[in-house]
Amino acid sequence: MSAPKVLVVLTSHDKLGDTGKPTGWYLSEFAHPYDVLNAASVSLTVASPSGGPSKVDPSSIDAAKDDKISTNFLNSSATKPLFESTHPLSDFVGNPSAIAPYSAIFFPGGHGPMFDLSVSPESQQLVREFWDAGKVVAAVCHGPAALVNVKLSDGSSLLQGRKVTGFTNEEEDQVGLSKVMPFLLEDKLKEAIGTEGGFEKADAPWGEKVVVDAGGRLITGQNPASAKGVGEAILRVITAKV
Template sequence: MSAPKVLVVLTSHDKLGDTGKPTGWYLSEFAHPYDVLNSASVSLTVASPRGGLSPVDPSSIDAAKDDSISTNFINSPSTKPLFEQTLPLSDFVGNPSAIAPFAAIFFPGGHGPMFDLATDPQSQQLIREFWDAGKVVAAVCHGPAALVNVKLADGSHLLKGRKVTGFTNEEEDMVQLSKFMPFMLEDKLKEAVGPEGAFEKAPSAWGEKVVVDAEGRLITGQNPASATGVGKAILKAISS
């Protein structure tokens, strides 16, 4: 049996609202799941809305300066092409044969997804196609922004009645970026799951929290501390 494959979707957005400050995807939230999956011989392919270079948030590089997994990932010639030469989402959307090899789709966080993946129609369609095909859908921190507007073929919300997590309002306030966000992720996730579902979070801000629902097919993590756990949950789901 061939090794399982995971499609990773990164943001193409590089500006934090109207601040002019750079943003993108958050280094440790890709590097740590990559380390878990790659160590288990899982093959990862990376896409983004526009393809090509996907911007990493410079602040996440600074935050990871003492994190060997992240620094090795961002500097290694073997991993740089993953985010410097991403494939466009259009290569996969509406193409069953293109997504057939993949067992899961995964959205790392960073603030970038709040501005493009949350409303990107190709991303939404691709998530729906993965879900309809019985595959795993996973996201961490702000990555679940990609899920907040996804509707299934019958018009129902992907997340309705589900248990999820993501970057909390408290955490957004603590990094003083709430006023620059197009929406608050916790609020949108609560709206999407509805009264039948639940938004879960760690007992305190920045604690690790991974939520697995839908018989292992929906995996979400709260924050950077949850990235390794999300990688392990993906590995478990696609290996069973």
């Protein structure tokens, strides 16, 4: 029996609006799920809209300076190639045989996904193809930005009536980037959910919150503190399916 595989999708966007500051994907939100999944012999492949190098947000490196899991992930020769030479999304989109080996697709956060993955037709199609194939769709923090505009084959929103979480308006306010973002993720998630289902969040900002819905097929985490829990949830679901 072969080990399960997960396709990770990182952002190709590395500029924080018009501030001139760099952004990208958030280190701990990839490192901690990777640590959980890799320890269980889950194989990870990494893609991005443009392919090639995907930039890690420098602020997330600074935030993780005392986080051994994240610093080891960033500097290890075994993991660097994952984000320094990503596959383009076009390698997978519209190619059932390419996605067949994968049990899940996972979107780490960072502010980059708010700018590119939220509006990428290729990313949206790939999510739809994973969903239609009965696979797991997972995201953490700003990663759910990749899901807000996904439409299923029947034209309905992927998130309609679902229970979902993601980076909250209050957390965005506290990092001082609400006015820089193209939209507020909490607002957009609520819009996609509609009147049924619900947006869920931790009792206080920055608290851990992982929401599992649709029989385990939809997994979302609120913020960096939720990254490990998202990895654990993905592992539970995909190993149960193998």
